[in-house]
Structure formats: C-alpha cells, structure tokens
Amino acid sequence: MWRNVAVIGVGQTKHGRRRDVNVAEMISEAAWRAIEDAELAPEDIDAIAIGNMQGFGGVCQAELWSGDMFGAPGKPLLRIATGGTTGGSVAQCAIYQVASGLFDVVLAIGFEKHSDSKEPGATMGLAHVGLANLFHLLECGVDMRTSFAWGGGVGAAAGVSAYQAANYMHRSGCGVEHLDMVAAKSRSNAAKNEYAHLQWPNCTPDDIANHPRYGKFAAYPLRFGHICPASDGASAIIVASEEFARSAERPAWVRGLAACADEENQMAENAQGVAVVDSSEQIQCKVAALKAYRMAGIKNPKKEIDVAEIYQPFPHQELIYSERLLLFDDGKAWIALEEGETQIDGRLPIDPSGGVLSTNAIGSSAMQRVAECALQIMGKAGEHQVPKDVKNAVAHGWGGSTNFTVVTVLGDTPRLRR
Amino acid sequence: MAKEEKRKETLTVEGDWPIGSYVYKAPPLYKELLACYKEKKLIGSLCTGCGMVYVPLRNICGRCWRKIDTRVGVSDIGTVTGFTISPEIRKGEVKVMGIDPVEAGWLEEGERLIMVYVKFDGANSNYTTILMNAKPEEVHIGMRVRAVWKDEPEGKLSDLQGVEPVKQLQHTT
Numbered sequence: 001m002w003r004n005v006a007v008i009g010v011g012q013t014k015h016g017r018r019r020d021v022n023v024a025e026m027i028s029e030a031a032w033r034a035i036e037d038a039e040l041a042p043e044d045i046d047a048i049a050i051g052n053m054q055g056f057g058g059v060c061q062a063e064l065w066s067g068d069m070f071g072a073p074g075k076p077l078l079r080i081a082t083g084g085t086t087g088g089s090v091a092q093c094a095i096y097q098v099a100s101g102l103f104d105v106v107l108a109i110g111f112e113k114h115s116d117s118k119e120p121g122a123t124m125g126l127a128h129v130g131l132a133n134l135f136h137l138l139e140c141g142v143d144m145r146t147s148f149a150w151g152g153g154v155g156a157a158a159g160v161s162a163y164q165a166a167n168y169m170h171r172s173g174c175g176v177e178h179l180d181m182v183a184a185k186s187r188s189n190a191a192k193n194e195y196a197h198l199q200w201p202n203c204t205p206d207d208i209a210n211h212p213r214y215g216k217f218a219a220y221p222l223r224f225g226h227i228c229p230a231s232d233g234a235s236a237i238i239v240a241s242e243e244f245a246r247s248a249e250r251p252a253w254v255r256g257l258a259a260c261a262d263e264e265n266q267m268a269e270n271a272q273g274v275a276v277v278d279s280s281e282q283i284q285c286k287v288a289a290l291k292a293y294r295m296a297g298i299k300n301p302k303k304e305i306d307v308a309e310i311y312q313p314f315p316h317q318e319l320i321y322s323e324r325l326l327l328f329d330d331g332k333a334w335i336a337l338e339e340g341e342t343q344i345d346g347r348l349p350i351d352p353s354g355g356v357l358s359t360n361a362i363g364s365s366a367m368q369r370v371a372e373c374a375l376q377i378m379g380k381a382g383e384h385q386v387p388k389d390v391k392n393a394v395a396h397g398w399g400g401s402t403n404f405t406v407v408t409v410l411g412d413t414p415r416l417r418r
Numbered sequence: 419m420a421k422e423e424k425r426k427e428t429l430t431v432e433g434d435w436p437i438g439s440y441v442y443k444a445p446p447l448y449k450e451l452l453a454c455y456k457e458k459k460l461i462g463s464l465c466t467g468c469g470m471v472y473v474p475l476r477n478i479c480g481r482c483w484r485k486i487d488t489r490v491g492v493s494d495i496g497t498v499t500g501f502t503i504s505p506e507i508r509k510g511e512v513k514v515m516g517i518d519p520v521e522a523g524w525l526e527e528g529e530r531l532i533m534v535y536v537k538f539d540g541a542n543s544n545y546t547t548i549l550m551n552a553k554p555e556e557v558h559i560g561m562r563v564r565a566v567w568k569d570e571p572e573g574k575l576s577d578l579q580g581v582e583p584v585k586q587l588q589h590t591t
Binding site: 140167216217 | 501522524533554573574576577579580
C-alpha cells in the first residue's frame with residue numbers, strides 16, 4: 001500500500017543553446033520555477049533527486065558540486081543516471097520517496113548541457129560509453145569497417161535507431177514518408193512550446209523531405225531532419241503527498257508507474273551478439289505499460305488515455321512506443337498518424353510539446369515527458385494545451401541502449417485505493 | 419539549426435592515446451572464437467536451459483541467467499534481419515575520433531556502406547556486420563547471405579569481412 005502522490009509544480013528552462021548560463025545556473029532556473037509554480041518556499045522541500053546522462057555534458061559534472069544552487073544544503077540529495085530514461089527515473093525516485101511516507105515534498109530535477117563540449121554528446125559522451133567497448137577488441141583484430149556497422153554508421157543511439165526504424169517499417173508496412181510526417185508534426189508542435197529547441201511553425205512533411213540538408217539521409221531510413229538536436233536545458237517537478245496536494249488548485253495525480261528492462265533486444269557487449277529480439281519489438285515497454293495501467297485502474301488505454309508524451313528522439317519511435325503503450329493496435333500507429341489522430345487537436349494527441357525529436361537535453365528529456373503530462377492535466381500547457389478535458393495522461397521514457405523503459409500515468413483524480 | 423560557434427583554442431596538449439592497452443580486456447572466450455575464425459568456421463554457445471544459441475560466444479545466458487559451456491557449430495549462411503545504409507561518404511566530411519575514415523583507408527571515397535544484422539542459420543542472436551558485393555537498393559529484410567572470409571585468415575575478428583548475397587555466389591561457382 002502506498003500514499004497518494006501528486007505533481008504540484010513544474011519548472012522548465014528554455015531549451016536550446018544556452019551560452020548565457022553555466023550548468024548550475026541552468027539547473028537553478030528550473031528548480032526555482034518549479035518551486036514558484038507550486039507556490040512553495042525553498043524550505044518546504046524535504047529532499048531532492050537529480051540526474052543527467054553521465055558524461056554527455058563533457059564538463060563539470062555539476063550535480064557533484066552545485067547542491068547549493070538548487071536548495072539542497074542540509075537536505076538529502078540523490079543522483080540517478082539510467083541513460084535516456086534518467087529524467088523518468090528521477091521523477092519515479094521522487095514519487096517513491098513521497099509514496100513511502102518518508103517525505104512530503106520532493107524536488108526532482110533532470111538536466112543536460114551539451115553545448116559546453118565541442119561535439120555535443122559525441123566527444124565525451126560517446127568516448128565514455130561507446131568507444132571503451134571497442135578499444136579492448138583491438139587486441140582481437142577488430143576492423144574499423146565492421147565497427148562502423150556496430151555504430152550504424154552515424155554512431156550510438158542514432159545507429160541503433162536506424163536499424164530499429166528499418167525493422168519497424170518492415171513489420172508495419174509504413175514508409176519513410178510517415179517518418180517525415182512525425183518529424184513535421186513534432187517541429188510544428190514545438191513552435192507552440194516556448195521551452196522547445198527546434199521550432200518550425202507549420203512545418204510540413206514535404207518541408208523535411210525536400211529540404212536540401214534535412215532531406216538527406218544520415219543513415220537510411222533516417223534523414224537529418226528526423227534526428228533530435230543536442231540541447232541544453234533543465235526541467236523540474238515538485239512531487240507532494242496528498243495532504244500538500246489538496247491545497248493545490250489542480251494537481252496532477254500519480255496514478256501508476258512502472259519501469260522495465262529487456263536486454264534481449266539490444267546489441268550487447270562489443271555491440272554485437274545478443275540481439276535475439278529485434279529492437280523494434282520493445283516488449284519491455286508493453287510490460288511496463290500493462291503494469292502502470294493496472295496500478296492506475298485503466299482497463300482500456302485506447303479510450304481512457306487522453307494525451308501521451310512519448311520519448312521519441314527519432315520519428316519511428318513515436319509509432320513503436322504508441323503501439324507498445326497500447327494506444328494503437330500493433331503496426332497500426334502510422335494509420336492513425338495519417339488520419340491526424342495524433343495531432344494536438346486530434347483524438348489522441350501525442351507529444352503536443354514537440355517531444356524529444358525537437359528538444360533533447362538528455363537528462364531533462366524523460367523528466368519533460370512527466371512535466372508536460374502534468375501541465376496538460378493542470379491545464380497550464382499554454383499554446384500547446386490539447387483542446388479537451390485531460391483525465392489521464394501517459395509519460396514514457398526509453399534509455400540505456402534500447403533496453404530501458406519507464407512509464408508514468410498521471411490523472412486528474414487520485415489513484416483509486418483497493 | 420544551431421550555428422557553429424567559433425571556439426577559441428585555449429590549450430593544446432600533445433601526447434599519445436594508447437587505445438589498444440585498455441585494462442578491460444576482451445573476454446577469454448574470444449580466443450576460442452578466433453581459433454574457429456582461423457578455420458573459417460562460426461560457432462555459437464548453446465544454453466541448455468532455454469535452447470538459445472548465441473553468436474558470437476557468450477558465457478552467461480541472459481534469458482535464464484545461467485552459465486553456458488556448450489558449443490555448437492553454426493552455418494555461415496544466414497538471413498538479414500535488419501539494415502541501415504550510410505550516405506556517400508567523402509574525404510573531409512566525417513570524422514571518427516578525430517580520424518577521417520576515408521583518409522585512413524577504412525572506407526573508399528564516395529562509398530555507401532551497407533550495415534546489416536544477420537541471423538546465421540542455427541543461431542538465435544543477430545551478428546552485426548557489413549553487406550558486401552551488393553547495391554544499396556538490393557538489401558532487404560529476409561535476404562539470404564553468406565559469410566565472406568579473408569583468403570588467409572589470421573585468427574582475428576577481421577577475418578570475417580562481412581556477408582554477401584547467396585544468389586550471386588551460386589552464379590559464380
């Protein structure tokens with residue numbers, strides 16, 4: 001049995017290239033905004049959880065020294081890193097702490113500052129997580145051509161995702177034009193979100209496909225225009241117990257949450273070998289979704305979920321994960337996309353904020369999914385508020401290689417007790 | 419997209435980066451694997467718990483979390499289960515770890531590299547490698563391919579150079 005928990009405040013910085021602040025100042029901005037949004041004072045915060053993608057910023061490791069920039073002195077501070085899922089894991093950590101009865105108000109922060117290193121993400125981040133897996137094979141006489149295959153030619157997550165896109169297209173029957181449609185939807189939604197990075201008002205699929213630069217293939221079937229940016233940014237939420245949340249105007253209640261890992265779908269050590277299941281299957285997401293929906297008392301997610309925020313740095317992932325979150329039948333998400341069901345004013349809006357495709361400050365990305373769902377429920381999303389009453393929203397994150405999933409279900413009423 | 423910011427060179431440190439001498443070494447079972455590569459053979463490890471065959475070798479089964487010590491031979495013919503294709507890569511366009519892959523001779527000028535997942539017959543896992551002797555428009559999921567070995571293998575991972583379409587091989591033999 002756990003206590004009811006709600007998100008009562010959300011804070012985001014403008015995401016993009018933030019040369020005007022350092023890492024700690026940027027985190028501080030998001031933390032302040034969340035505390036102000038919750039109408040609390042810093043001393044009301046009992047504990048803090050924070051996280052980013054380890055090593056990708058390239059410099060500083062700010063979470064190790066900047067506690068006093070976000071109100072942590074004298075308080076318990078936890079740092080969490082699970083790759084892309086980090087922000088979602090940090091949010092869930094804060095939820096655990098309040099649900100358990102340990103604390104009443106916890107601040108959860110996700111951040112990333114890519115622009116401090118010369119090649120965002122790549123120089124330090126990939127050297128850190130990727131190349132060490134290659135170097136030790138040099139003594140086995142690995143050749144560089146094959147190692148390109150392990151990286152999919154363009155490196156790491158983008159490389160793995162290119163295979164994943166080809167697999168999804170093969171099993172669902174969708175084409176590259178559907179990836180253009182997702183990318184265009186994301187960019188034009190981002191134009192309505194003041195905190196988003198790549199904003200392109202009224203972007204159409206043709207704008208992406210026929211663009212001299214973005215229309216080119218980075219690694220077939222992914223075009224340059226299909227790839228997320230490397231952003232700077234931080235986002236934060238305030239998670240509070242029922243007692244605190246009751247005084248908030250319209251809190252976003254946490255109705256269910258789950259995390260699940262499936263290592264069988266990824267290339268393992270040395271980037272090869274274990275991919276037993278193809279990486280577009282994402283069974284762990286289905287398992288996490290089923291668990292979270294059961295906890296939330298949601299029996300028919302297709303009807304009961306009003307809006308979804310999916311972690312989709314590459315467009316096919318919006319399609320895969322919307323199916324795995326049981327919002328569409330297997331292999332049918334692209335048909336709903338064609339019919340406009342997933343637009344902001346559609347039947348089931350997906351990523352009205354523009355999603356990760358338009359803004360990717362990695363540690364902040366999965367946190368923003370939870371934050372955006374909360375904003376939609378609170379009715380505070382502004383220009384990208386979906387034009388309907390939002391009762392249930394689902395926030396998703398993927399990370400690790402292609403193996404981790406976090407799912408958090410928020411709603412306008414507290415979780416039912418059974 | 420974001421404009422490239424001009425960065426001032428503040429400090430340059432000269433030195434060596436002995437990347438071949440990392441303390442984290444390849445697992446000992448790679449010796450076993452490479453001995454087979456020298457004979458142009460593929461082997462896999464069979465989990466007696468769930469029947470999974472992993473190629474290349476692995477000593478713990480992820481599915482049932484038990485040790486694997488059984489080896490089985492695996493066909494060098496297999497099926498493409500996933501793919502991606504690089505754009506034409508030209509000198510001065512891409513850098514990997516600060517090295518230009520065309521200048522270093524890893525890729526040919528203007529080459530489009532076709533990268534594939536292959537499930538060799540008798541294996542359950544996918545091997546990631548290069549598709550050779552095929553045009554980008556020919557590659558598809560379900561394509562039958564055969565391993566391409568170096569003429570004189572030396573017991574190195576690079577002995578397995580990639581795979582090529584089976585059909586073409588039948589015509590030439």
